[in-house]
Amino acid sequence: MINSYLKIKVLSDPFFACLLLIFMFPLFLLMALLVWFNLGSPINFRQLRSGYNGRPFYLYKFRTMSLTVDSDGVL
Numbered sequence: 001m002i003n004s005y006l007k008i009k010v011l012s013d014p015f016f017a018c019l020l021l022i023f024m025f026p027l028f029l030l031m032a033l034l035v036w037f038n039l040g041s042p043i044n045f046r047q048l049r050s051g052y053n054g055r056p057f058y059l060y061k062f063r064t065m066s067l068t069v070d071s072d073g074v075l
Contacts, residue, residue: 035062 035043045063048056 031062039066
């Protein structure tokens with residue numbers, strides 16, 4: 001019972017991940033364009049994090065924080 005469940009899961013996870021990426025692509029493109037027009041380049045933010053068993057990995061996200069400051073140095 002469990003063995004057949006794992007086979008289905010191993011096959012279905014990549015399929016649904018690819019399907020979701022295809023459907024989410026227009027939203028990702030819109031978000032990238034909005035970040036680019038509002039904040040400029042680079043569009044993505046990369047951060048090194050520690051993962052399972054301390055193994056490092058890079059986390060990628062859209063850059064949403066502005067670096068502009070006023071005369072008092074406040075963001």
